[in-house]
Amino acid sequence: MSRRLTVIFGSIIVILLAIIAIQQYQLYQTKQYSPESTSQFTNSEVNIRVTYSRPSKNGRVIFGDLVPFGKWWRTGANETTEIELSKDILFSNNQLLPAGNYSLVTIPNKEEWTVIFNTEIPDWGTDYYPEFDVARVPGKVENLPDVVELFTIDFTENNGTPVLIFAWDDTKVTVPFTVQ
Known part of the structure; x- marks a missing residue:
């Protein structure tokens, strides 16, 4: 009986290790196409860090097609x-x-985006729980003269006012803020 339990227990461990290995391989494969990135804004008042994944345009129509208007988007890829x-x-x-x-999730539209900050942080970016929204703010949409191939989140300052930026394809969205 003891040998039989050892074989069963060993088989379960092998299966669990195989599942973990497959999941890690899939995660690695996914991140090859949408690499993880960090954007940071730091001054004497605040430190802000955004961690996200950067999908490529890759010849696709992005906003209004791949990323539908009027529906929430995980704002990047992967996690x-x-x-x-x-x-x-x-x-x-x-x-x-x-x-x-x-x-951080968004609802893209042609004229304005809704940028949403939510306390619920799911493991993967395919879930969104609106009941945990802390803030919903408008983002101003601008058309860019040149295409941005990799989705980008960045920061800049405009006349001393910090601005959160989203850019991809021919679209740039700006969200100014002040530090309290």
């Missing part, structure tokens, strides 16, 4: 896009986002 703030920030629509860690 959930995360933003971490060392201090509270305030957006132009008077939405306060307290310091902390959030998932």
Whole structure:
């Protein structure tokens, strides 16, 4: 009986290790096409870090097709896009986002995006729980003269005001904020 249990237990371990190896291989394969990246904004008042994956345009029509208008988007690829703030920030629509860690999702539209900060951070970017939204802010849409091949999240300053930027294909979205 003891030998039989050893064989069963050993078989279960081999199966579990095979499942873990397959999952890790799939994750590696996925990240080859949409590499993970970090964007950071730091000044004397705040440190903000966004961790996300960067899908490629790859000849596709992005907004309105691959990423439908009017529906939530994980804002990148692979795992959930995360933003971490060392201090509270305030957006132009008077939405306060307290310091902390959030998932970042968007609802793209032709004229304006809704940028959503949510306390629920799922393992993979395929889930969104609106009941955990902390802030919803508008993003101004601009058409770019040149195509951005890899989806990019970045920061800049405009006349001393920090701005969160999303850029992909021929679209750029800007979201100004102030540090509280």
